[in-house]
Amino acid sequence: MKIGIINAGFSNITSVQNALNEIDIDSELINSNNPSYDLIIMPGIGNFGYAMESMRNSFLFEMISSHNKNQKPIIGICLGMQLLFESSEESPSTEGFGFLNGYFEKLPIPNKENFIGRKPPNIGYNHVNFQNNTDLKSLNDLCNSNGYYYFLHSYALKNSERPYQVSSSSTFNGEKFTPFLIQDNICGIQFHPERSGNNGLNLLSQIINYFEEKV
Amino acid sequence: MLQEVPNRIIARLDIKNDHVVKGLMMEGVQRVGNPIELAQRYYHQGADEILILDTVASLYQRIELPEIISEIVKKTFIPICAGGGIASTEDAEKLFYSGADKICLNTAAVHDPTLISDLANKFGSQSVVAQIDVKNYHNEYIIFVNSGRDITKYKLDEWIKCVQDHGAGEILITSIDRDGMARGADYELLNIVKEHCNVPFIYGGGIQDNNEIKKLFEEEIINLTLASSLHYNDIDISKTKEILSSQGFLVRTNNL
Numbered sequence: 147m148k149i150g151i152i153n154a155g156f157s158n159i160t161s162v163q164n165a166l167n168e169i170d171i172d173s174e175l176i177n178s179n180n181p182s183y184d185l186i187i188m189p190g191i192g193n194f195g196y197a198m199e200s201m202r203n204s205f206l207f208e209m210i211s212s213h214n215k216n217q218k219p220i221i222g223i224c225l226g227m228q229l230l231f232e233s234s235e236e237s238p239s240t241e242g243f244g245f246l247n248g249y250f251e252k253l254p255i256p257n258k259e260n261f262i263g264r265k266p267p268n269i270g271y272n273h274v275n276f277q278n279n280t281d282l283k284s285l286n287d288l289c290n291s292n293g294y295y296y297f298l299h300s301y302a303l304k305n306s307e308r309p310y311q312v313s314s315s316s317t318f319n320g321e322k323f324t325p326f327l328i329q330d331n332i333c334g335i336q337f338h339p340e341r342s343g344n345n346g347l348n349l350l351s352q353i354i355n356y357f358e359e360k361v
Numbered sequence: 362m363l364q365e366v367p368n369r370i371i372a373r374l375d376i377k378n379d380h381v382v383k384g385l386m387m388e389g390v391q392r393v394g395n396p397i398e399l400a401q402r403y404y405h406q407g408a409d410e411i412l413i414l415d416t417v418a419s420l421y422q423r424i425e426l427p428e429i430i431s432e433i434v435k436k437t438f439i440p441i442c443a444g445g446g447i448a449s450t451e452d453a454e455k456l457f458y459s460g461a462d463k464i465c466l467n468t469a470a471v472h473d474p475t476l477i478s479d480l481a482n483k484f485g486s487q488s489v490v491a492q493i494d495v496k497n498y499h500n501e502y503i504i505f506v507n508s509g510r511d512i513t514k515y516k517l518d519e520w521i522k523c524v525q526d527h528g529a530g531e532i533l534i535t536s537i538d539r540d541g542m543a544r545g546a547d548y549e550l551l552n553i554v555k556e557h558c559n560v561p562f563i564y565g566g567g568i569q570d571n572n573e574i575k576k577l578f579e580e581e582i583i584n585l586t587l588a589s590s591l592h593y594n595d596i597d598i599s600k601t602k603e604i605l606s607s608q609g610f611l612v613r614t615n616n617l
Contacts, residue, residue, distance in 0.1 A: 158460070158462070160460055161434055161438075161462075164438075168436070168438065191485075264366070264561070265559065267485070267486065267487040269487045269530060269561065270366050270561070271367050271369070271613050272365065272366065273365075273367075293613075294367055294613040296439070298462070298488075300485075300487070317365055318365070319365075340438060341439060341462060343613075344438075
């Protein structure tokens with residue numbers, strides 16, 4: 147499977163590539179509009195509006211859109227996950243790719259009843275519970291990945307009632323959000339698997355195996 | 362509500378001329394190993410983060426960490442916080458590009474606190490850590506810079522407020538008096554920190570064994586840096602986490 151990593155200049159792509167090397171998965175950085183990739187990884191840190199605008203101003207918007215149209219797998223990490231949805235409170239006037247319905251909202255500020263209230267952003271390890279909503283056995287191992295993962299974000303998918311094929315939940319100041327999902331060809335990861343130790347590396351390899359078998 | 366975030370154990374590497382060094386009260390530094398090897402060793406032990414600080418960078422006004430960091434991140438898959446000598450957004454950029462997830466500001470921020478807000482605006486507060494080296498000086502907690510060599514005009518509470526107002530996302534407190542001494546944390550200092558910090562803070566200095574770690578976690582001081590105790594093998598993070606986890610403390614282990 148040929149894996150390309152979006153090189154949009156606003157993300158820490160090296161750490162994603164290093165993580166893929168560690169689990170013996172070959173990947174390359176995408177530098178031109180090339181339809182030959184089987185799977186695209188879109189990492190991202192930074193601002194929703196800025197990132198989306200710079201995609202629109204390059205070949206990436208077309209390339210990613212047609213990749214999705216062909217039902218080929220896309221993994222969005224952190225801001226990369228957010229861009230796959232419709233919009234974000236961070237940049238209300240900017241439209242995301244909209245491959246999945248939903249929008250990202252600011253994480254809640256602490257309230258006084260909390261044992262340990264946290265001021266957003268969410269920096270650090272949070273617990274993630276995965277849930278397989280299909281009867282696909284090939285997703286069972288992946289959904290056994292409950293554990294701590296490393297987060298660095300201010301906006302989250304909080305309003306999602308939809309039972310994605312794989313869904314998940316975490317909490318920030320007691321409020322639930324969706325830190326991970328798989329639906330058809332899309333995988334969204336709010337946390338950083340490339341920075342979450344063995345848990346993260348195992349999860350990455352499970353996701354890629356799953357898509358590899360599907361392709 | 363239950364504690365949402367696990368207690369963190371952060372491995373601290375102080376760098377001088379390509380070597381990891383460790384001193385007592387930030388003085389008389391001794392070489393203790395190779396940064397790339399030690400980062401990997403502590404990663405495999407289950408460290409939650411690596412903190413890597415160039416101890417002489419601000420004296421010589423140079424940044425040598427990027428090369429070391431780009432090697433470390435090839436085999437270390439936890440967050441890396443880097444600092445020492447950062448005096449401009451360009452310096453910070455070099456560290457981010459080499460693979461650091463967060464950067465740590467100290468001396469230059471004391472000379473000009475707007476550096477904190479410049480970096481927070483550019484890279485986000487979550488990526489900017491204010492490093493505060495503090496010493497009990499005539500019964501007052503005073504901020505020191507240049508790896509504990511030079512006194513400043515700031516008292517601890519004033520400086521905490523200032524770095525928070527400028528947008529620091531996290532605060533790293535080191536007790537110079539306890540650094541490398543292995544005789545426990547400075548709880549009097551920590552009381553001031555707890556009272557004034559409204560962003561997450563990390564404490565280091567004097568943490569010598571599992572009992573001390575436990576005591577700090579019980580006091581809700583949940584982010585700790587360890588240096589000497591790791592370098593001299595007094596603490597093995599995997600064993601410490603196993604013990605603490607069995608006693609009900611929330612810690613990240615590789616199979617949890």
